[in-house]
Amino acid sequence: MSTVSALRRRLDAFLFAPFAATGLGVLRALWAAACLMFFLGVLPHAATLFGPDGLQPSDRVTVSQFWVSYAALLLSLACALVGIWPRWSTILSFLLVLAFHGRNPHAFTAGDGLLRQIGFLLCIAPGIDAFSLARARRQALRFRRHRALLPARTMPAWPYRLLLWTMILFAARALWAMLPGTAWTHGTAAAIVLWHPFHARFPGTVELLASFSRPITLSVPIALVAWIALLIPHPLPILRRVALVLTALLALGAWLFLAIGTLPLALLAACCGLLRESDRAALRDLLNAKIAGPIVVLYDGECGLCRSVAGLWLTGDWLRRVTAADFRDAGARARFAADLDPAALERAIHIRFPAMGATPARTLSGFDAIRALCRHLPPFWPLFPLLFVPGIPRLGRRIYAWIAANRGCQCGACAI
Amino acid sequence: MRRLARPLIALFLLWHVTAVTAAALPAPRPLAALARPYARLTGQRQPPVPFTPDPDATVPFFVIETASGTGWTMAGAVEPARLSPRIRPSIARIAEDVWRPQDPRTEGVVRRFLEDRCEPLLIERGSRVRLRVRSIRMPIAIEIDDTTGAGSLETVDLRFVETTCPAGPSPLSDAFPAAAL
Numbered sequence: 125m126s127t128v129s130a131l132r133r134r135l136d137a138f139l140f141a142p143f144a145a146t147g148l149g150v151l152r153a154l155w156a157a158a159c160l161m162f163f164l165g166v167l168p169h170a171a172t173l174f175g176p177d178g179l180q181p182s183d184r185v186t187v188s189q190f191w192v193s194y195a196a197l198l199l200s201l202a203c204a205l206v207g208i209w210p211r212w213s214t215i216l217s218f219l220l221v222l223a224f225h226g227r228n229p230h231a232f233t234a235g236d237g238l239l240r241q242i243g244f245l246l247c248i249a250p251g252i253d254a255f256s257l258a259r260a261r262r263q264a265l266r267f268r269r270h271r272a273l274l275p276a277r278t279m280p281a282w283p284y285r286l287l288l289w290t291m292i293l294f295a296a297r298a299l300w301a302m303l304p305g306t307a308w309t310h311g312t313a314a315a316i317v318l319w320h321p322f323h324a325r326f327p328g329t330v331e332l333l334a335s336f337s338r339p340i341t342l343s344v345p346i347a348l349v350a351w352i353a354l355l356i357p358h359p360l361p362i363l364r365r366v367a368l369v370l371t372a373l374l375a376l377g378a379w380l381f382l383a384i385g386t387l388p389l390a391l392l393a394a395c396c397g398l399l400r401e402s403d404r405a406a407l408r409d410l411l412n413a414k415i416a417g418p419i420v421v422l423y424d425g426e427c428g429l430c431r432s433v434a435g436l437w438l439t440g441d442w443l444r445r446v447t448a449a450d451f452r453d454a455g456a457r458a459r460f461a462a463d464l465d466p467a468a469l470e471r472a473i474h475i476r477f478p479a480m481g482a483t484p485a486r487t488l489s490g491f492d493a494i495r496a497l498c499r500h501l502p503p504f505w506p507l508f509p510l511l512f513v514p515g516i517p518r519l520g521r522r523i524y525a526w527i528a529a530n531r532g533c534q535c536g537a538c539a540i
Numbered sequence: 541m542r543r544l545a546r547p548l549i550a551l552f553l554l555w556h557v558t559a560v561t562a563a564a565l566p567a568p569r570p571l572a573a574l575a576r577p578y579a580r581l582t583g584q585r586q587p588p589v590p591f592t593p594d595p596d597a598t599v600p601f602f603v604i605e606t607a608s609g610t611g612w613t614m615a616g617a618v619e620p621a622r623l624s625p626r627i628r629p630s631i632a633r634i635a636e637d638v639w640r641p642q643d644p645r646t647e648g649v650v651r652r653f654l655e656d657r658c659e660p661l662l663i664e665r666g667s668r669v670r671l672r673v674r675s676i677r678m679p680i681a682i683e684i685d686d687t688t689g690a691g692s693l694e695t696v697d698l699r700f701v702e703t704t705c706p707a708g709p710s711p712l713s714d715a716f717p718a719a720a721l
Contacts, residue, residue: 165626180652233587233588234587234589241587293560294587297586297589298589313594316595384590386629
């Protein structure tokens with residue numbers, strides 16, 4: 125009896141132990157991005173590949189119905205990517221992707237098969253709302269009301285285990301299929317793929333890359349073996365990281381240099397989805413190695429808009445570089461802003477940047493502070509270069525000054 | 541109900557993993573036969589493993605020919621390298637199906653593709669056209685340094701698909717860029 129209950133406890137811990145849901149949220153976004161890139165890429169040929177008058181004629185759908193479903197697919201994938209109604213947009217995307225895969229299977233490759241498998245997992249897994257706009261909005265609201273973020277989103281461990289099993293099965297099948305061949309053991313497989321006019325994305329780079337054929341080729345079976353070795357009970361943590369890093373690097377290289385469909389992106393998505401909190405912390409430590417301390421955002425705690433914006437920034441602080449401090453709180457002011465003029469703090473947001481490599485510590489305010497902060501917040505990276513476009517800084521400073529002067533405060537006037 | 545949730549989830553996961561693994565087995569087995577409909581329904585069919593057992597060193601070229609007298613004249617050719625990288629994997633997949641037919645629907649797909657080419661290639665309506673898949677074998681299958689002269693490359697005609705150009709204009713959009721032909 126005790127053996128049965130011990131077994132039950134172990135199974136319970138194996139499948140239902142709390143697990144950070146961030147990886148699954150990242151997986152949802154990357155899965156949707158990979159599908160979206162494919163369906164946007166073939167948009168000019170969509171009617172031929174999938175349309176009722178295309179390569180596979182059909183009487184069951186009209187041309188307008190086809191285009192409506194294609195638009196719905198693109199829209200739902202975009203929503204799943206950024207995380208608007210993440211659950212429903214992911215389910216709708218998966219069903220539509222499945223329908224298009226069934227419509228013309230000839231148009232899809234191995235990567236699309238892997239994406240289909242990941243899509244089903246996302247539909248049934250809890251916690252896919254992590255890393256989404258929906259959650260960012262909730263975080264901002266929570267920070268506005270309580271000056272603290274929601275606790276980290278967790279889920280049971282089973283979606284992670286299922287994704288890992290998908291990858292192990294994929295690796296085992298790939299290794300099994302490679303065994304009868306000779307090119308993988310001779311180290312020439314990468315050269316063949318890179319030279320093949322169907323696969324090479326930039327024919328000019330082929331000769332340069334072909335000289336690395338042997339190490340590239342041999343690293344493929346090594347990565348596959350590392351995945352399969354994860355079946356050993358209590359594998360060394362380094363083994364999982366070898367499998368993840370090697371696969372991610374190979375996928376990234378394949379994506380850059382080969383036109384082989386969505387397989388590289390599907391593999392990259394799976395690798396990111398399998399990152400654990402410890403892996404993400406290790407990655408962050410690596411990226412933050414040259415930063416001497418936290419970036420301190422001195423916001424106005426009496427202003428609702430300021431609290432919402434600070435909450436949004438903290439939500440986007442994926443690299444864990446930012447600390448938000450309410451300058452109206454005497455303790456926080458004494459700790460982080462003792463040397464700053466209270467009237468200046470009142471006029472504009474101040475952000476204190478620690479020393480970063482050769483750049484000394486500095487304090488910026490207003491638009492310039494926000495612009496410098498964007499560099500450290502990955503969701504705002506697309507915005508960062510735009511803020512340097514001539515004319516934008518001048519306009520930005522004016523808009524910022526207007527918003528800061530007209531922001532609402534709980535106690536009427538914004539005075540310390 | 542809450543007490544039942546975990547055992548039910550565990551049972552479903554056990555079934556799912558077993559079914560997906562069984563459906564991935566190459567040889568037909570009783571469990572695989574049972575699992576395949578589930579795998580198909582949930583999109584869990586195992587994807588093909590690319591570049592196995594070896595990456596194919598065969599480069600296919602698609603030559604479109606029209607009937608003239610007793611022989612055939614070349615009207616155009618699909619050159620994969622000139623297709624957009626975004627559409628190339630799909631065309632490559634169709635091409636792969638053409639020379640290694642596994643799906644009965646392939647023939648129809650290829651015929652349709654061929655009919656679509658009649659108008660851009662100015663082939664008269666009602667003319668007989670055929671798609672000839674020619675292939676050359678790259679001289680790097682085993683050793684990279686094995687540089688055989690291009691003139692001596694092995695050329696093989698693999699498969700023909702024949703059809704008649706449709707009477708009206710092709711209903712397909714000008715999907716495959718004219719530059720590819």
